[in-house]
Amino acid sequence: MQRIFWLAWRDLVLEFRGRTGLLSAVFFLAVMLFILAMAFGPNPQDLRKAAPGVLWVALAFAGSLLAGRAFGLEVEDGTLDDLLLTPGSREWIYFGKLLFQFALMLLVGVVLLSLAAGLFYLPLQHWGWYLVVLLLGSLGYAAISTFYAGMLARLRGREVLLPLLLFPLVIPVVLAAVRFTQGLAEGVPVAELLDWLRLLLVFDVIYVTVCAMVFPYMLEG
């Protein structure tokens, strides 16, 4: 259990010391939101309507950019084999990497949310609920992106393959999160939107469990 946190902590420390990866992802997102805001026009109503979709699509792109980070350094430095040689079951590698991805996505998500609030006039009165949907959505997304990043870690052409595999699978996450966010932005009572959160929760539970079960098979060899 403890080494899950140590693995995630080590990756986070490396990520923050390296800076380039995270910073470039955040700036990429900022530029992307800026261009999208221009595309949807200066009319505040149009922007507010587009905000939830833009927010989650941008986060999905950021997630696919960040997913490669989880295993990229391990493969470059040849430390993946060291991880694999550690005695004990292998699920903990998955959980450690998942925690790392999850933390990164949350961080980027909060930055994105504030950017979207600024550029797209997304009302933030219910900020607590935004955080909840961000938590559940990022977890579901990270569960799959971590799995595929680990699976494709040693492959050439993984940068293209990863989004190809990832995006069709996370459609339910993006759909549910966008709908929930949209409802919040339009002032729909939260009680009517809880079904979307339930869907996200079910998705998270199923995928974290299944990915953790299958992941050890993917790493051998």
Place this chain on the structure above:
Amino acid sequence: MQLARSNQINRLDGLTLGLLGLGGVGAVVGFILAMGSPPDQSQGFVARIFHMHVPTAWMAYLASFGALGYSVAYLVRRKAHHDRVAAAVVEVGLIFMALALITGMLWARPTWGVYWDWEPRLTTTAILFAIYVGYVVVRGAIEDPELRAKAAAGVAILGSINVPISYMSVKWWRSLHQTQSIDLTTGKINVDAAILIPMLVNLAAFTLLFIGLVRLRAIIAAREAAREEA
């Protein structure tokens, strides 16, 4: 011993040919029956595409179950045979998914007025199609047979689990479709017998064709693998 066993898997056996032959004949009979079925009250003769659309769509989902089953079997048992069958199921399933999507679009145009509509089943099939295209691409990208088999099994398992979830999510998002012909949850049949019988004949024929094609594809894959080893 090894050679003898691989030969056994490689052989184009009577069962495969029988399935393909019976399926082919059944598809022809089903087509004739479908052409003889009475036109729909509101849709007219256009509704006959139903006899093609429903069986192909069912095969698409059968493929998703098959891919899941054989992929899990591969991860548990580690027999190359299971991996080859899973790949064959996905490839043949992709063809049926494409057919289901095309017939669905052709049917949608005269009845709904548009080629594409964000209807749950149509959208789920499209998502499934994208997932299995990813499966085929991943198989093409990995050269090591064992690694390829494992990665492919992972993709197939995650993809098949996704079907009910994406179906529910799109269903809540938006809905417009004919009621299901046979409601699987209650067993209620929503179709007239004159239409149901040709549909069932078509369904049986397509199922036989599907299994036959999968067997044929798996035999070809086994031969390819045997040649690579030799």
